Amino acid sequence: MVEFTAGSAQVVVCAYCQTVVARKGLDFESHGKIGGIVPTDSPLQLRAEGRYQKVAYTIVGHLQKDHGAGPWDEWYVEFADGRTGWLSESEGVFHLMFDMGVEEGVALEDLHPGERLHLRERAWIIEERGHGRVVAAEGQLPSDVDPTQDAWYVDATGPKGAFLTLDFGTRGHSPEAFIGEALKLEQLGIPAGQLRPRVRKVALQQARCTQCNGNLELRAPDKSLRVACPYCGALLSVEKGGLSFLRLLEKPERPPTIPLGTKGKLDGAEWICIGYLERSCTVYGVRYPWEEYLLYNASRGFTWLMDSNGHWVFLKPVPAGEVSVAPGVAAFHEHRRYKCYQQVTAVTEKVLGEFYWKVHAGEWAHATEYVAPPYSVNVDATDDEVSYTLGEYLEPDVVKEAFGLKEPMPPREGIAPSQPNPNKAGLRSAFIWTGIWVLALFVLAGVLSATARNQVVLEQPVVVPPGTAPGTPAAMHFSEPFELPERGNMKVEVQAALDNDWLGIQGDLVNQDTSDVVSFYEELSYFRGRDIDGNWSEGSTSGSAYLSPLPAGRYVLRTTAAFDVKPNRKMPMTYNVKLTHDAPDSGWFCFALVLLALGPVVAMYRSHSFETRRWADSNVGE
Structure with missing residues (x-):
């Protein structure tokens, strides 16, 4: 005895003799026998009830197909709202799919694994193209089954678990499209008591x-x-x-x-x-x-x-x-x-x-x-x-x-x-710590600049008369004594009126209390002209230098000028000397920045070297 309980079913397989019975109007007719279901590891079984998106469904039919590499299971489900679908299982993942009708204009020979496919306003990647035939069935099914028919299919996947199957049948018609999604067993909403115990071989x-x-x-x-x-x-x-x-x-x-x-x-x-x-x-x-x-x-x-x-x-x-x-x-x-x-x-x-x-x-x-x-x-x-x-x-x-x-x-x-890359962590750490130290360096420079006295203790012009021989006593000049109230560095700034000429200034700071001498030398040059490329100039009419910290005391500045002897020189050589006590010095700051930069540079080199050796074995882009 066979019984149709699923409203969408057109075929039922006799549980006793495996005869396929189809209904034709109010009558029934036999369509031959089909193989019995082979026990597999699937946890699903006929008449199991579940819920999907809050709608109840029942498993009413079961097909087993084979493409020569072992059977796989497909389950026909009927929802309480009248919809029907198919559940298939592949390596522990279930795919619930719904019939979306015939897809016109799609040919099997145009579809190849790995290619992109645009269908039903979605992008898909084709994963498999194969064929198989129904070898066994049980329960109620929506259409007749023919165990002699070798049907072709194409499987594709999309984002967020979307799944597509194109059923081409015997390749001679446009495919039926089935679209759904990949689900885990617990997402099928089937109570544990209705799942079939695992069959062990x-x-x-x-x-x-x-x-x-x-x-x-x-x-x-x-x-x-x-x-x-x-x-x-x-x-x-x-x-x-x-x-x-x-x-x-x-x-x-x-x-x-x-x-x-x-x-x-x-x-x-x-x-x-x-x-x-x-x-x-x-x-x-x-x-x-x-x-x-x-x-x-x-x-x-x-x-x-x-x-x-x-x-x-x-x-x-x-x-x-x-x-x-x-x-x-x-x-x-x-x-x-x-x-x-x-x-x-x-x-x-x-x-x-x-x-x-x-x-x-x-x-x-x-x-x-x-x-x-x-x-x-x-x-x-x-x-x-x-x-x-x-x-x-x-x-x-x-x-x-x-x-x-x-x-x-x-x-x-x-x-x-x-x-x-084992050096990437070190590179990241090097940049982080360098950033911290650079920030600290700027803070320290700001504090030193804000607390420096930056006091001008001497500023005077010096005139060297025409006809004076360089390096002679006549080219020397002594300043008025000036006082340094406390220990501190000294910034020396020199500026001269030069035009296609140069001037060297030897300076000596003499401590009148101890007779200690601190010397410096600053050379200025400025030349200009015109050639086929236009006007040009080089050099500068000013310069500066920093002296090591000087102890407090009374000082005199002695300067001696050096220059080219020109017989036709009619104008005096003039220059200006300015001394600033306890002036902020950016030299140490720049030196510290260079030292701090060495860490990231070395880390970048090591990281880049590792990546170069990695990609040396790549065969892409050759």
């Missing part, structure tokens, strides 16, 4: 290699599609609860740094290491290898930990629609700009452990890395799929402590693309 938990009979002990038997035996290197397929041999693989030359089965805590969750890959790329004939560890958490799904030359990066999957990319130039994610570092073809060489896809040695992907240390955005693209991961650089000791590793970590070599 007990037979696979203690499976043995079909080639060497080694104990494999699968850590994620419900998710794994491929298993690489650590004993003999056999690659095994996980199908229908059993293992089948595919081929022999080359075993790694040394054991993984993180042994398979090791548990560790990163990013607030406990992970178990279930898989190990050795991958490499070749640039200008040079091979660059690295290692990748597949981590699994039952509630958060899969993530990766990469080791390249002793540098570790924690990689978390991120929807492509959350990232804006200018290919080969930059990527933008959550208000952070990532600069393109490298573009290579990554090849898988060696495999150990379990994997959620049909991994094999020799598979390749176009890999692009964008960096904003310590973070990175990594794009792996094949002909049919593109995946984005957000990386965070980890210190080796963090990984060692997280997984409780006893052996020493591999030594770091070179500079990693997303390795933090």
